[in-house]
Amino acid sequence: MAQKRGGYRWLTPADRDQIVARVRAGERVVDVIRATGSSSSSVYRVLEEAALARRRVAHSPHRLSFAERERISRGVAVGESGRSIARALGRAPSTICREIAGCGGRERYRALRGERRAQSMARRPKPTKLSACPRLLEAVQAGLEQGWSPQQISARLIQDYPDDLGMRISHETIYLSLFVQSRGELRRQLTAQLRTQRTKRKPQGRPSRRGRIPEMLMISQRPAEIEDRALPGAWEGDLIMGSRSRSSVLTLVERHTRYVLLGYLGHDHSTDHVIQALTTLVQRLPAQLITSLTWDQGKEMAAHQTFTVATGVTVYFCDPHSPWQRGSNENTNGLLRQYLPKGTDLAVYDQAELDRIAARLNGRPRQTLGWLKPAEKMAQLLGVTQEGA
Numbered sequence: 001m002a003q004k005r006g007g008y009r010w011l012t013p014a015d016r017d018q019i020v021a022r023v024r025a026g027e028r029v030v031d032v033i034r035a036t037g038s039s040s041s042s043v044y045r046v047l048e049e050a051a052l053a054r055r056r057v058a059h060s061p062h063r064l065s066f067a068e069r070e071r072i073s074r075g076v077a078v079g080e081s082g083r084s085i086a087r088a089l090g091r092a093p094s095t096i097c098r099e100i101a102g103c104g105g106r107e108r109y110r111a112l113r114g115e116r117r118a119q120s121m122a123r124r125p126k127p128t129k130l131s132a133c134p135r136l137l138e139a140v141q142a143g144l145e146q147g148w149s150p151q152q153i154s155a156r157l158i159q160d161y162p163d164d165l166g167m168r169i170s171h172e173t174i175y176l177s178l179f180v181q182s183r184g185e186l187r188r189q190l191t192a193q194l195r196t197q198r199t200k201r202k203p204q205g206r207p208s209r210r211g212r213i214p215e216m217l218m219i220s221q222r223p224a225e226i227e228d229r230a231l232p233g234a235w236e237g238d239l240i241m242g243s244r245s246r247s248s249v250l251t252l253v254e255r256h257t258r259y260v261l262l263g264y265l266g267h268d269h270s271t272d273h274v275i276q277a278l279t280t281l282v283q284r285l286p287a288q289l290i291t292s293l294t295w296d297q298g299k300e301m302a303a304h305q306t307f308t309v310a311t312g313v314t315v316y317f318c319d320p321h322s323p324w325q326r327g328s329n330e331n332t333n334g335l336l337r338q339y340l341p342k343g344t345d346l347a348v349y350d351q352a353e354l355d356r357i358a359a360r361l362n363g364r365p366r367q368t369l370g371w372l373k374p375a376e377k378m379a380q381l382l383g384v385t386q387e388g389a
Helices: 013-024 027-036 040-054 067-075 084-089 093-102 112-124 134-143 149-161 171-181 184-189 273-284 306-311 322-335 349-362 376-386
Strands: 001-002 007-009 234-241 248-254 261-264 292-295 312-319
Touching: 013 027, 013 040, 027 040, 040 112, 067 084, 067 112, 093 112, 134 149, 134 234, 149 171, 171 248, 234 273, 234 322, 248 273, 248 322, 261 273, 261 349, 273 306, 292 322, 306 312, 306 349, 349 376
Parallel strands: 234 292, 292 312
Antiparallel strands: 001 007, 234 248, 248 261
16 A cells, blocks of 8 residues: 555555566665655565565475465455455465455455465474463473373363463363474483383374275175174284284284284285285185185285185175274284284294294183183184085
8 A cells, every 4th residue: 555645555466567677777765665656664565576486496285376366366356256256266265265364354355464474384393282372381291201191291281270371281182292393412311201212293183094905895885794803704804014024923803802913924925925825824724714804004914805805705895094993803913013023024834834834823811702712713703614514
């Protein structure tokens, strides 16, 4: 806006072009202000907008550019609706509404104000919540020193400070502060208090980066009788990896009996080799005792349709990052580490040795089976199967 006796007037496009042209020609800004009768703030704003418009800065197509903000500003000035502006820009109406609301609404929206706000929000690094509140940092550190998990700390702060909203922090923010913002000795001291003592945090809730396996049947499509372990024949499978992921062993667990089968893979866990070993392994059993297999979304099962055609066994896939959906198999893999330690070359265990290890697990009494052994439970099923035959 330019100052005028009795109030302010909007700068026309010609006025703005004249200001920019004068300054580019070498005229002093103070002389341009005097000559055009504009306020200093208006002139500097016009010059900043011109500089932004000329700058060819690469930006994400998911974020509004300065040119788009100028289009929003012109639309707001003439009373155009948010949906109409969104259609003209090829943006979602919600994006336009958030942009206008974040800059003070329609009466105060300006393209330059929106651009400044976006640049400010994009600056990194940002101050963390813990660094901005020493009391909160002290409480979190005290909880870690007592061996509490970040989730326990977050929940307990609500109990201890019910009326103090400044003493609130999510467990993910605590993890982020430990693994990203903290450095050096502080990081070593604090992460050492975590139960897992990990030095990295895997963010939760992010989509899987793996390539999608074609024609997957998800675990949500699995029949109810498999879910409640009412009938035998539902198996869970996975690979356990050796040193530097160069060797592996195939593991299978029957959900009803917890019976274990192990398959030799050596140093080859390609899709074809895994499918071949898996097919050989399940063919040891009567067809009635293996009707389905639940696996994670590892690429080794990309050829699952080949396995299904060869064996008649339906394969279901867990959701990404959801190992608890194969709880029996995950628990068994943990037990197997007693015999197949992490960080060792698993290729040294041939099929005969793997069968002996599986026999040891199948010979352990299990509380979940009423202290029967998985081998005894499987023998009962085999007896029923043979009688039925």
